[in-house]
Amino acid sequence: MEIPSSANRSQVSPQGLWLPLITPFRDGALDETSLRRLIRHYGTLGLDGLVLAGTTGESLTLDEDETQRLVEVSADELARQGYRLPLYLGLSGSNTRKLAKRLHSLADWPIAGHLIACPYYSRPSQAGLIAHFRVLADSSRHPILIYNIPYRTGVNIGNEAMLQLAERANIVGAKDCCGDPAQSAELIRRRPPGFSVLTGEDAFYHAALTAGADGAILASAHVETASFIAIRDAFARGDEPAAGAAWRSLTDLVPLLFAEPNPAAIKYWLWRTGLIDSGELRLPMTPVSAALAVRLDGAIDRMKSAA
Numbered sequence: 001m002e003i004p005s006s007a008n009r010s011q012v013s014p015q016g017l018w019l020p021l022i023t024p025f026r027d028g029a030l031d032e033t034s035l036r037r038l039i040r041h042y043g044t045l046g047l048d049g050l051v052l053a054g055t056t057g058e059s060l061t062l063d064e065d066e067t068q069r070l071v072e073v074s075a076d077e078l079a080r081q082g083y084r085l086p087l088y089l090g091l092s093g094s095n096t097r098k099l100a101k102r103l104h105s106l107a108d109w110p111i112a113g114h115l116i117a118c119p120y121y122s123r124p125s126q127a128g129l130i131a132h133f134r135v136l137a138d139s140s141r142h143p144i145l146i147y148n149i150p151y152r153t154g155v156n157i158g159n160e161a162m163l164q165l166a167e168r169a170n171i172v173g174a175k176d177c178c179g180d181p182a183q184s185a186e187l188i189r190r191r192p193p194g195f196s197v198l199t200g201e202d203a204f205y206h207a208a209l210t211a212g213a214d215g216a217i218l219a220s221a222h223v224e225t226a227s228f229i230a231i232r233d234a235f236a237r238g239d240e241p242a243a244g245a246a247w248r249s250l251t252d253l254v255p256l257l258f259a260e261p262n263p264a265a266i267k268y269w270l271w272r273t274g275l276i277d278s279g280e281l282r283l284p285m286t287p288v289s290a291a292l293a294v295r296l297d298g299a300i301d302r303m304k305s306a307a
């Protein structure tokens with residue numbers, strides 16, 4: 001694993017469309033058969049990378065052995081299929097010392113980087129956030145994407161703090177879920193070379209790319225993946241009409257997949273369409289309501305009719 005330097009950072013900073021893969025469970029355990037099927041399916045579609053154990057991957061309910069198995073099986077299936085798709089591993093926590101120790105233990109894992117959320121619940125200062133991520137950067141052999149999602153963590157890492165952290169060679173970008181278009185636009189405008197801004201706000205995908213974001217990490221791209229990729233490619237060639245048309249085709253899908261806490265709707269969809277053998281979630285996350293299941297069934301049937 002190449003350790004990023006200021007010189008090569010542009011080659012390793014994530015770009016384009018990444019998928020935060022759900023973690024399939026069956027009878028309470030990691031479902032390796034379904035996981036391999038997901039890798040074979042999404043590995044052929046033209047995505048730029050996969051994030052394992054992100055929010056959508058129900059990372060907070062995985063133990064360390066399961067996380068290791070998740071990475072091992074995913075990397076093994078990618079290799080078996082000959083797919084060259086980078087894997088990032090999600091990490092979260094509010095104990096800097098404990099996270100630093102965990103990062104040291106992950107140095108030799110077959111991953112391309114880490115997606116690390118801001119510390120949650122304790123609501124540290126901006127100075128505390130800077131110190132936290134500097135310690136993590138010193139502890140990680142892999143590149144780091146900082147995951148800024150205030151509505152989940154209770155803390156927003158402001159642009160001044162983020163741009164100070166962007167000076168570290170192995171902090172290669174941000175997954176931006178700040179929920180403030182002005183903050184997002186300013187970060188995109190001021191980001192240094194080799195530091196990517198990827199939106200994690202599905203509903204703002206088109207707006208973020210319009211503002212100049214380097215890409216996105218979108219749970220909703222589990223469904224109609226080709227349309228999300230078409231938007232990426234239309235922006236890349238400067239074809240705004242095509243990007244707008246592809247985005248308008250997804251207008252109803254994104255809010256539907258987030259109508260109840262993520263990833264319940266996505267798992268239901270993948271189960272109903274045969275990509276996973278069970279739509280199980282782990283508490284405290286729960287399956288979709290009967291009412292949302294009816295709405296999803298209707299959308300699935302309409303998609304199948306249109307195919």
Ligand SMILES: O=C(O)C1=N[C@H](C(=O)O)C[C@H](O)C1
Nearest residue numbers: 020054055056200218219262
């Ligand atoms: O799994 C993720 O990482 C994502 N989490 C966001 C959320 O659930 O808040 C949504 C985004 O699509 C990716």
